[in-house]
Amino acid sequence: MQIPQFEEIITPTDQTEARKASLEAISELVGNAYPNKFVRSTVTGTDDTITALKSFAPIVAVENEMAEIKAGLSEGERPPTEIKDAMNERLRALGTVRIAGRLTTPTRGNFVHLTDGISKFQVYCNKKGPLALVLNDGSDTLDEENGWKAWQLLDHGDFIGVEGYLFVTNTGEVSVHVEKLQFLVKAMRSMPDKMHGIADAELRQRQRYYDLIGSSLQVEHDGLTTREVFERRAKLIAGLRRYLEDHGYIEVETPMLTPKATGAAAKPFKTHHNALDIDLYARIAPELYLKRLVVGGFEKVYELNRNFRNEGISYKHNPEFTMLEFYCAYMDVNGMMNFCEELMRESVQKATGGLKVTYEGNEIDFARFERVTMKDAVAKYAPNLAVDDTNIVAAFDEHVEQNLIQPTFIIDYPKSISPLSKADPRDPQVAERFELFINGMEVANGFSELNDPKEQYERFVDQMVQREGGDEEAMVLDEDYIRALSYGMPPAAGIGIGVDRLVMLVTNKHSIRDVILFPHMRPERKGTSEEDN
RNA sequence: GGUCCGAUAGCUCAGUCGGUAGAGCAAAUGGCUUUUAACCAUUGGGUCCCUGGUUCGAGUCCAGGUCGGAUCACCA
Numbered sequence: 001m002q003i004p005q006f007e008e009i010i011t012p013t014d015q016t017e018a019r020k021a022s023l024e025a026i027s028e029l030v031g032n033a034y035p036n037k038f039v040r041s042t043v044t045g046t047d048d049t050i051t052a053l054k055s056f057a058p059i060v061a062v063e064n065e066m067a068e069i070k071a072g073l074s075e076g077e078r079p080p081t082e083i084k085d086a087m088n089e090r091l092r093a094l095g096t097v098r099i100a101g102r103l104t105t106p107t108r109g110n111f112v113h114l115t116d117g118i119s120k121f122q123v124y125c126n127k128k129g130p131l132a133l134v135l136n137d138g139s140d141t142l143d144e145e146n147g148w149k150a151w152q153l154l155d156h157g158d159f160i161g162v163e164g165y166l167f168v169t170n171t172g173e174v175s176v177h178v179e180k181l182q183f184l185v186k187a188m189r190s191m192p193d194k195m196h197g198i199a200d201a202e203l204r205q206r207q208r209y210y211d212l213i214g215s216s217l218q219v220e221h222d223g224l225t226t227r228e229v230f231e232r233r234a235k236l237i238a239g240l241r242r243y244l245e246d247h248g249y250i251e252v253e254t255p256m257l258t259p260k261a262t263g264a265a266a267k268p269f270k271t272h273h274n275a276l277d278i279d280l281y282a283r284i285a286p287e288l289y290l291k292r293l294v295v296g297g298f299e300k301v302y303e304l305n306r307n308f309r310n311e312g313i314s315y316k317h318n319p320e321f322t323m324l325e326f327y328c329a330y331m332d333v334n335g336m337m338n339f340c341e342e343l344m345r346e347s348v349q350k351a352t353g354g355l356k357v358t359y360e361g362n363e364i365d366f367a368r369f370e371r372v373t374m375k376d377a378v379a380k381y382a383p384n385l386a387v388d389d390t391n392i393v394a395a396f397d398e399h400v401e402q403n404l405i406q407p408t409f410i411i412d413y414p415k416s417i418s419p420l421s422k423a424d425p426r427d428p429q430v431a432e433r434f435e436l437f438i439n440g441m442e443v444a445n446g447f448s449e450l451n452d453p454k455e456q457y458e459r460f461v462d463q464m465v466q467r468e469g470g471d472e473e474a475m476v477l478d479e480d481y482i483r484a485l486s487y488g489m490p491p492a493a494g495i496g497i498g499v500d501r502l503v504m505l506v507t508n509k510h511s512i513r514d515v516i517l518f519p520h521m522r523p524e525r526k527g528t529s530e531e532d533n
Numbered sequence: 534g535g536u537c538c539g540a541u542a543g544c545u546c547a548g549u550c551g552g553u554a555g556a557g558c559a560a561a562u563g564g565c566u567u568u569u570a571a572c573c574a575u576u577g578g579g580u581c582c583c584u585g586g587u588u589c590g591a592g593u594c595c596a597g598g599u600c601g602g603a604u605c606a607c608c609a
Binding site: 013014015016017018019021078105106109110111113122124126127155156169170171173175189190191192193194195196197198199200201202203205206210214218219220264265266267285307309311312314315316317321323435441442443444445473496497498500501511521522524 | 534540542543544545546557558559560561565566567568569570571572577578599600601602603604605606607608609
């Protein structure tokens, strides 16, 4: 086995060497340069994160008042000392603060900013002191000389913890005047460009941590920072969960490793269980498991987790993607569309604060969802095309899909391509099924669930025949699912929602890889030709 | 998988007709020490993605490959 050397992973450069030297010098001053903890103050009432402190009302008030005063001053004129003194008295009354974070600016001079990844807080250090240096055992000594020495050994990107009092600067920024300095960890590599962040998409995705650092240090932004994209993603997902919980749905987890890959039309990943000596497949959909639970009496059930499909990668496809799937007993396809609209409205509102989002120049309005039959949609966008049951889906894909910008439910799918869906009572060739399209992307797929075990069996058999005929994505017969249905599944509607795509829409990201923290990529390879085996 | 585009310093990017490898930020050294992306001066830093070819000479031209991006196909 070839184990790479540390230096092969952390390739020495002038930057790493300089930082190594600075780390050694700091170790001489403080002992172990990797302390185990830093306890933050609770001036804000809770843990004083930088974000909490930055948005703390008394601090915001001082900054706002200073901004007003400064607006009345001429360029370069300093605010009156009495006013500043009064403010500083208010700030000092808040007590001693202890905050920690990453240095966002090189330490040339007395001022630096610390960030917690979201907000920045300014920190001031004066070599005239009083300044204490905290040693690794937590003890500290008043020692301006060593304290200032340590301060100057700090590098852009290091983590420090500081203790001190709050004051306002001439430019009106509330800052911490450092009285005690504790070194927390050294950043051994240089930080990203502060104006541009990480522009290289490959670097951004392979080293998301570096991208996140870069976006937190970056001075100016167009659109959301990487951090904000994933916070918005979390809010959207929390909103989805909240809405379902509030409406009586229960969250479950069904197998990711399954003996049969079925419940959707897709190619699976295959793996092997050694102890049982059986092949298993990463699930392509949780659908059939969730409906087994409806049989068992879970009337409202949902699962929000990953599906895996062994197919191409594109701006809207990642091999593993997050799907929200849920089922509701006694509901049909129309009830499900209504519920889906409300669910999306609530969640989008929670994530973005509104119902309208701008996506690649289009304004998408989640307030209105249209419902159009597939036949009418094709007739509208390809009026001169003669369509029948055999070519309508192809015609739809080719001529209609990319035109559906505003939220649109396409309804009345051919039954032949909907093997788990009930037929429309008015037309046996049509399925009670919809797909939701937004900005030309399929975002959701739902239907009235077929619950007649005999008919479901026959639909599976049709699929198996197509499979034999070479359609690798035709569904696999699941015998236990037929058995489950034979115990009786109440009428029910179900839906699958592509969460990543919904996140793309609310974050204005063109690529699914920008809304997945660690998207799938080919393994990195060294540029040399020496690798073999 | 097809087509098009790209890869140069830690990061962001220039590099003209094929003729000694460049800038800004970051880093080092010295100065400054209430500053708001970039204070001043000086210095160091390169497998120009890899392999091969053409040429007196290749970052630059050619071929093959690697990785990435866009797009098409398939899928959600």
